[in-house]
Amino acid sequence: MFAATRAASFAAKRSFSTSAANLSKVAVLGAAGGIGQPLSLLLKENPHVSHLALYDIVNTPGVAADLSHINTNSKVTGHTAANDGLKAALEDAHVVVIPAGVPRKPGMTRDDLFNTNASIVQTLAQAAAKHCPKAHILIISNPVNSTVPIFAEVLKKAGVFDPKRLYGVTTLDVVRASRFVSEIKNKDPKDVKITVVGGHSGVTIVPLLSQSGFEFTKEELDALTHRIQFGGDEVVQAKDGAGSATLSMAFAGARFANSVLEATVGGKKGVIEPSFVKSDLYADQGIEYFSSNVELGPNGVEKIHGLGEISDYEKDLVQKCLVDLKKNIAKGESFGQ
Ligand code: NAI
Numbered sequence: 576m577f578a579a580t581r582a583a584s585f586a587a588k589r590s591f592s593t594s595a596a597n598l599s600k601v602a603v604l605g606a607a608g609g610i611g612q613p614l615s616l617l618l619k620e621n622p623h624v625s626h627l628a629l630y631d632i633v634n635t636p637g638v639a640a641d642l643s644h645i646n647t648n649s650k651v652t653g654h655t656a657a658n659d660g661l662k663a664a665l666e667d668a669h670v671v672v673i674p675a676g677v678p679r680k681p682g683m684t685r686d687d688l689f690n691t692n693a694s695i696v697q698t699l700a701q702a703a704a705k706h707c708p709k710a711h712i713l714i715i716s717n718p719v720n721s722t723v724p725i726f727a728e729v730l731k732k733a734g735v736f737d738p739k740r741l742y743g744v745t746t747l748d749v750v751r752a753s754r755f756v757s758e759i760k761n762k763d764p765k766d767v768k769i770t771v772v773g774g775h776s777g778v779t780i781v782p783l784l785s786q787s788g789f790e791f792t793k794e795e796l797d798a799l800t801h802r803i804q805f806g807g808d809e810v811v812q813a814k815d816g817a818g819s820a821t822l823s824m825a826f827a828g829a830r831f832a833n834s835v836l837e838a839t840v841g842g843k844k845g846v847i848e849p850s851f852v853k854s855d856l857y858a859d860q861g862i863e864y865f866s867s868n869v870e871l872g873p874n875g876v877e878k879i880h881g882l883g884e885i886s887d888y889e890k891d892l893v894q895k896c897l898v899d900l901k902k903n904i905a906k907g908e909s910f911g912q
Pocket of ligand 1 (some may be wrong): 602605606608609610611630631632633674675676677678679688692695698703710715716717718719744745746747748774818819820823824
């Protein structure tokens with residue numbers, strides 16, 4: 576009896592949320608991979624998604640068939656390179672999420688992935704420029720500090736670059752920061768919001784712990800900063816050659832995609848997420864892209880937040896970040912041009 580009532584109320588809620596939502600097509604490129612599969616699963620649950628188009632060079636028919644049995648309202652299609660599959664996946668897409676490319680193995684930096692992933696991202700950018708020039712593009716493929724500039728250069732060449740719609744996904748850094756701080760402060764992570772700025776690799780990741788509302792000793796600060804900057808390495812080492820973060824990344828990617836959907840089609844106001852975007856914050860130092868908190872609106876990036884007041888410790892971290900970031904961005908831009 577109780578179960579039936581609960582089920583009925585759940586069904587009512589779901590049908591309400593589905594009918595109230597504005598629906599849209601989301602394409603995932605690299606959908607059969609370690610991130611792509613759980614990310615697609617989480618997107619299958621998202622009430623804003625009407626059509627989930629899964630593209631990969633392998634295995635998408637199976638992943639799509641599997642997900643298509645889940646009884647949420649979205650339709651699922653699977654595409655490979657055969658029969659112009661990339662075009663079919665991208666046409667009419669409102670959001671495109673890209674976790675395509677190789678992940679790290681122990682001992683590798685994200686920059687070591689450049690040679691392989693740069694050309695994958697370039698190819699996908701050329702297709703997006705042609706088939707969905709107005710879509711919101713979410714880049715997960717590493718090195719994000721370079722793949723976002725590559726994507727931008729390809730879109731610029733095609734005359735369709737809109738800086739409000741291109742996002743490097745750095746959400747995992749804030750997810751990790753929140754978790755790591757909550758562990759040492761014994762708090763529920765949902766109440767622990769940590770701003771992380773800069774880029775998405777090693778010293779370019781700059782947590783602003785002075786703004787967290789918590790006090791830290793110098794030892795805690797050093798240890799936490801290092802853990803947030805190099806947290807990805809813990810997963811790479813633990814997986815011992817089998818890849819990098821996939822499940823936590825899928826969680827983070829689904830959160831960011833949901834925020835973009837809520838702001839662009841869901842009519843939600845005041846949606847703020849960190850993202851690596853074209854930004855004026857350090858443009859006077861020749862750094863055209865930077866991750867900071869970004870307010871999202873109906874057309875994508877609406878307002879880029881500055882860093883606010885930061886400590887001397889963090890000023891130092893930002894200076895170190897900018898040195899690497901400048902090189903990473905230049906490398907991406909020259910590849911994409
Ligand atoms: P994976 O190897 O498990 O999956 C990658 C998928 O991309 C594979 O299914 C592969 O077939 C596909 N792929 C390769 N070339 C393609 C192409 N031209 N078109 C479409 N699909 C293609 O790798 P995983 O673990 O899913 O990682 C994917 C990327 O995400 C890596 O570059 C990794 O470094 C990055 N990553 C980014 C994070 C972030 O915070 N932004 C966090 C973790 C990983």
